[in-house]
Amino acid sequence: MSDPTVIGRELGTAELPEAIDRALAGASILVLPATRSGAVTEADPRLWTGAGRSPALILFTSGSTGKPKAVALSAEALTASERATERFLSGPGDWHLCLPVNHIAGFQVELRARLAGRAPVRAASAKFTADSFAAEVETLVERAGARPTYTSLVPTQLHRILEDARSTRAAAQITHILLGGAAISPALLDRADEAGLNIVRTYGMSETAGGCVYDGVPFDEVDITITEAGTIDLRGPVVADTYVEISADGRAITPVASTALTVDARGRRVMHTSDLGRLDDGVLSVLGRADDIIVSGGTNVSPHALETGLLPSWQREGVAEMLVTWVPDDEWGKKIVALVRPTDGRELAADETPREFARRLGGLDHGMRGQLLPQLVFTVDEIPSRSIGKPDRKAAAELAAKLAGGSGV
Template identity: 35%
Template sequence: MTRTLRAVDAREPGAVLDALRVALEGGPAVAPRTDDRVPADLPGLVPQAVSLVVETSGSSGRPKRVALSSDAVLAGAAAADGALAGPGQWVLALPAHYVAGLNVLVRSLASGTEPALLTPGHFDVAGFVAAAGRLEHPVRYSSLVPAQLSTALDAADEDAGVADVLRRFDALLVGGQATPGPLVERARRLGVTVVRTYGSSETSGGCVYDGVPVGRTRVEVVDGQVELSGPSLAEGYLDDPERTAAAFVTRDGLRWYRTGDAGTVSPGGVLTVSGRLDDVIVSGGEKVSLGVVERVVREQPGLADAVVVRAAHARWGEVPVVVTDTAPPAPSAADDLAALRSAVVAAAGRAAAPDRIVRVDAVPVLASGKPDRVALTRLVAGLAAS
């Protein structure tokens, strides 16, 4: 059996919310788009189980269409409620084609509450505060990316009223990229409840909160790779059986999603993700995880959104290179790089020291909002060749 697949312009979050409501009731499935163009290869029909198709991109840049069922996204919503303060009302501050933004809408529908919708585009703290003022439910949530949280905290430092609004949320979920520890600590010192989430479109969004699986989610590390299981897993990738077979496996009667992330699970069951398995370089004969380097770099002043990519090097083979769109905080570029290298070496070893800092007007991003690492790697390579 099949059902119709309907493309919806995510620049109109209210339209996505209405379409999701219909889809979860058994109507046409929803494919949120960043524009009003319907791709020629978007199928008109999908399996009956599929209610939501999220387009995303992996590290290779190849687009993926993640097929999610109503049961999966609603299981994710129920797990979130159980891990937080129960059903509540949400502020949508993320694009409605991101899985985290879609989660806000699904959880609102599951809770029977009306979300406060921000106008898509540049994150505006005043708009966020105004949206929070429209919430009527005693339990309040929002989902942010680290850059938005950092901007909100900057405003809270200047305006006690903003700080009060942030503290009023029962939880601000932060995910979508590695969240610097100092940023979380800064929020918590202010009395803001921040929950770090881990998950992806393939798991209906965040399913691990502060390292702990929520609901019926299970986590295992197999050959160094993080694998996730539970009722919120996607059906697979739409019309892509090879990629589906590679990413989703069955073991001991359970279906698992192979995340491609490296990590460990403590004896107490807390997950720590150390980076992507495909981001390891060999520099001077030593293995270096670019994810580890990036995490340290993002903890330095002014580099919370920096991206670390690989670059060829005549002596060392490959080296880490930092790309950022922020101005240098140090008096000189040389001092800036020296301080950064010192911090990285202290945390990750000499081979991990960044070779250089490349400053750009804007870091390119994929449709998912994640940094376009393929484009940045090519950019860095082009600069070296010129």
């Protein structure tokens, strides 16, 4: 997707903090680029064609379930999210930024840092490495003094950190590490806990100004309900006002009605997600996306459930990360496939076919009896993902089909 062509001034990184002030005050609209390589644009609020005050921020969804949508967040939604984060954690502190700012998670680090009174320690390179992370965090901790320290990561980054001793020691010095953006393996959390990292699992999306559920508990003033279809609805002040369209000439920003964003009888904004969830005594468990379900041989298979259930036992065999996908099959319709990335330095299935590898891993003590397991397992150098670290299931299915064709299975 190309970047939006909204008329406005492109901002450099150093200009963003003061631009955030203007946007929150209603003096401008910040438009995040649709791609990581684009620039943040500061637009005139008079471009807004909707009723009421113009939004403070417009950003694009990850597009994981189709074409990315432009989301409009108010100053009130952004501020409510930032203040709730401070209340949940340890108050205003110093932030480390290693996520792209075109996504809500990266922008929120800039916002939280600005409202906490000090610019974040920003990653010097667009490519995340364990070495660069360790150096940046050492700077962060030294600068912060008695103030709490925070960073926000996606699971792929945490995997890299835990495979390096220096970066693991640095991460253990951070007061709270927010972890979200993709499904989180219990095995990954166990490794982080053993290393002394203080992880806070987050759940949210562009339409909720980022994470609004921490460790399964919603922010104050955010309510969670599970629909009859098993999907998650989120209500509260952090929810976006609307989706928008930017005109072809970049001179108009217009609200677009959607059944995904509504207002309830009490006037609260509601985000109707496609995520499956369960509430146990008020604590939310996210079970994967309804539209990710794979129907194989007439049975519904949740990739998320397989990934979280199998990875702890598979990691003992040298698997660092995995992603479950499918390939077309005459008998099954869709055959279940796992793509796995080895732990650094490990060699997997050197003398096994993908089918034999799957049979061996499937026979481990993983507690997933009675469920369809991957019938093929392929080793890959990298798990297909989008820029924020979310699994790219479309790319994974394409890669699996290519690997299956090449291996003759």
